[in-house]
Amino acid sequence: MISQRFSIGPVGEEIAMIQWGERGKPPALLVHGTGFVADVWDEVARELASTYTVYALDRRGHGASHKPGTYHFLDFAEDVYRVIDALGLRDVYGIGHSAGATDLLLATKLLPGRFTRLFVMEPTIMDPRAVRSEGLSEESLLQVQGALRRRAEFDSPDAVFERYRTSPTFADWTETSLWAYVRHGFVPLDDGRVRLCCTPEIEAAMLRPIYEAMTQVYVGDARGNPFTALAEIDCPVRVTTTAKSWPVYKEMAARAVALIPHVSTLVFEGAGHCVAQEVPAAVVEAVREFAR
Structure with missing residues (x-):
């Protein structure tokens, strides 16, 4: 299947897009997580394109999209x-992963x-009902600043x-x-080398609000605080977690379930946080099942 690339928005504010499948089918919009690009959805998108016109975007700061320097949740x-x-x-x-899933949840208020x-x-x-006032801990600041050391x-x-094949993040992809990701998350340089599109400085700026x-x-x-809008989501939402991801993801999923009115849950067994890149067939099956 041939995918089509295009962008929306004026020069300097472009959002890079990919479309799989012909127009005229119900639309599905895929939104990736922090550090990645639209292309990491390719295996999922190609399967869904038999039923949907599938779109994915490079989130701001990523891939070929604009990199304006402002990376609050509502910006996305x-x-x-x-x-x-x-x-x-x-x-x-709407089908989203990690912070890209948050983009979709918060966009429902803008697009009722x-x-x-x-x-x-x-x-x-x-959970906006339980805001703490002390600011980021030293441990969290170190995690954010750790992105600056990324090659x-x-x-x-x-x-x-x-290099990435043996990294814990990508080992199961x-x-x-x-x-x-390698082909589209990096830009070629004049000397033949390649550089991350989402630079360490950009990723660190995104990670702070996360x-x-x-x-x-x-x-x-x-x-x-945009998270107050989660209580107003008026469409069905399925919140998924994975068996092998960090406990904080399960904690945040529980917050979502407590806030969103029409919500159900699913656990992907035997997978980690990047489930769509680890077991794409299982994600396609779950997405189709939820639509039924």
Whole structure:
């Protein structure tokens, strides 16, 4: 199946997109997590394209999308709004992973009535009813700053693949998914080397609000705390977790279940946090089952 690449928005504010399948089918919108790109959905998207017109975007700061320097939760949700509005999508099946799942959940307030259902895998969630005031702990700050030590440049795509193949984050990814990330998550340099599109500095800027949400200290910006809107979601939502992921993801999923009105749950056994890249067939089956 041939996928199509395009972008929406003016120069300097582009959101890079991929479409799988022909137009005219019900739309499904896939949103990746922090550090990745739209292409990591390829195995899932190709299967879903028999039923849906499948779209995925590079979130701001990632891939070929704009990198404006502002990475609050509502910034990403507003980008989802821009995509759906520009494409004129209705009755959207939103499918998201990690912080990308959060983008979809928060976008429902900006786009009331436009989603038919949401399938969210380990979203980043805080409970706005239990905000703590002490700010990020030293341990969390070290985790955020750790992103700055991430290696940004490699000699070649092959060198990236060999390095990442043994990394705990990517060890269980399918070969297809990992190559999709390597090919599209890096930009070629003039000397033949490649560099991360989502640089260590960008990733660290994104991780700060994520860790603030994880630890219940996120207060938002001038627009307020966006997580209060979760109680107003009016479409069915399935919140999923995985057996092998960190406990904090299960904790945040429990917060989501407590906040969202029309919610159900699912656990992927034998998989880790990046479930769609580890067991794409299981994700496709679960997505289809929820639609039924």
